[in-house]
Amino acid sequence: MRTVAEVGSQPTFTTIARASCPAWKYPKLPIMYQLARPQQISNGLVEYADLPVIDLSKAFSPESRAALAIQVRDAMTEHGFFYVINHGYTTSQSERIFDIADIPFEHVAPEEKQIYAGTMKDTGSYQGYKLRQYWHIDGGVHDQVENYNINRDTTKRGHPQALRPFLPEIAEFARHNHFNVLHPILRLLALGLELPEDTLVDCHGYAAVSETYVRFMKYYPRSEEEEAKTKNVWLKGHTDFGTITILYSQPVAALQILTPQGSWKWVKHIENALIINAGDAMEFLSGGLYRATIHRVVQPPEDQQQDTRLGVFYFCMSDDDTRLVPFVDSPLLQRVGITRRFEDDAAPTMEQWRKGRTAVYGRSELKPSSEEGVEEEVIGGVVVRHYN
Ligand SMILES: O=C(O)CCC(=O)C(=O)O
Numbered sequence: 001m002r003t004v005a006e007v008g009s010q011p012t013f014t015t016i017a018r019a020s021c022p023a024w025k026y027p028k029l030p031i032m033y034q035l036a037r038p039q040q041i042s043n044g045l046v047e048y049a050d051l052p053v054i055d056l057s058k059a060f061s062p063e064s065r066a067a068l069a070i071q072v073r074d075a076m077t078e079h080g081f082f083y084v085i086n087h088g089y090t091t092s093q094s095e096r097i098f099d100i101a102d103i104p105f106e107h108v109a110p111e112e113k114q115i116y117a118g119t120m121k122d123t124g125s126y127q128g129y130k131l132r133q134y135w136h137i138d139g140g141v142h143d144q145v146e147n148y149n150i151n152r153d154t155t156k157r158g159h160p161q162a163l164r165p166f167l168p169e170i171a172e173f174a175r176h177n178h179f180n181v182l183h184p185i186l187r188l189l190a191l192g193l194e195l196p197e198d199t200l201v202d203c204h205g206y207a208a209v210s211e212t213y214v215r216f217m218k219y220y221p222r223s224e225e226e227e228a229k230t231k232n233v234w235l236k237g238h239t240d241f242g243t244i245t246i247l248y249s250q251p252v253a254a255l256q257i258l259t260p261q262g263s264w265k266w267v268k269h270i271e272n273a274l275i276i277n278a279g280d281a282m283e284f285l286s287g288g289l290y291r292a293t294i295h296r297v298v299q300p301p302e303d304q305q306q307d308t309r310l311g312v313f314y315f316c317m318s319d320d321d322t323r324l325v326p327f328v329d330s331p332l333l334q335r336v337g338i339t340r341r342f343e344d345d346a347a348p349t350m351e352q353w354r355k356g357r358t359a360v361y362g363r364s365e366l367k368p369s370s371e372e373g374v375e376e377e378v379i380g381g382v383v384v385r386h387y388n
């Protein structure tokens with residue numbers, strides 16, 4: 001298997017991209033910041049989805065890139081979720097990001113968290129804390145999840161004191177995700193549409209105005225009453241609203257995806273893998289080919305219920321001014337057909353869509369849909385569904 005160092009010597013975009021991967025130069029974290037790492041995997045207790053694994057190092061060789069693009073397209077159309085391995089971060093680099101991810105939750109006092117709380121409803125932006133109990137889940141029960149969201153430009157907002165020494169690392173982490181993971185995946189997705197390979201990269205600029213950001217997320221234990229009232233659902237079934245979500249695999253099983261056959265399957269942990277899925281904006285841009293897959297978070301299986309679940313993500317959105325209309329020039333889409341959720345002249349921009357979804361998520365009055373166990377709301381003329 002090719003190493004990242006070998007990959008870095010490839011020509012064209014790959015050289016630029018991988019050259020920005022951080023050299024490992026930071027000192028060890030103080031002991032108080034090092035996490036206990038849950039080990040158990042609930043084999044046998046739950047049914048795992050059989051998701052494809054994409055070796056991203058193959059994206060950096062012209063010979064293997066074309067074949068990989070087909071694998072990614074098949075993964076997206078058949079499952080909507082896939083793993084990525086060989087993404088350029090070592091296991092210890094990824095583990096360190098998890099240690100840093102815990103800081104805004106465990107090493108910041110509640111009063112300071114309030115100072116850095118996000119203003120989702122007013123601004124339609126998730127930056128800062130999403131504190132506990134903000135989203136309504138079901139039956140009057142609110143969430144027990146805390147998020148801390150950081151724009152890839154970490155200077156855009158202030159951050160809690162305990163996190164400040166780690167901002168350069170977080171900025172490098174964002175850069176790494178953007179250039180070494182997001183852009184290569186976008187090139188593969190564009191090739192899958194038989195479009196010039198930079199078609200999607202061109203609307204995901206690092207320096208452009210957009211909301212692409214790092215998210216740290218911590219799930220806190222819930223009472224038995226909360227578990228019962230929500231039928232163990234921690235985060236309702238939803239689609240992400242951006243283009244691509246990059247999730248760093250972690251050991252506590254709880255994430256489930258809705259399969260095309262209509263059943264929920266669990267996502268299994270693979271050490272140092274990434275879990276990738278498309279969101280609404282990608283579905284709109286790809287004329288329905290790369291579907292935004294519905295997923296949810298539920299109480300972990302019995303053997304992991306005492307473990308803390310910590311999440312690390314890079315949520316990707318196209319540039320704010322991107323109009324979310326399908327790439328009609330795609331020869332592939334011309335052959336297989338385009339599915340539209342709205343007429344092109346009514347299409348929202350990425351900014352309008354993300355603001356519309358963020359402002360109301362978990363706060364709006366959902367209406368029952370014709371399908372059992374599904375509720376819906378209308379955002380910008382588009383029906384958005386939520387699954388129990
Ligand atoms: O925690 C997870 O595994 C998934 C969370 C999620 O789906 C989200 O934040 O959109």
Ligand SMILES: [Fe+2]
Nearest residue numbers: 238239240295
């Ligand atoms: Fe999600």
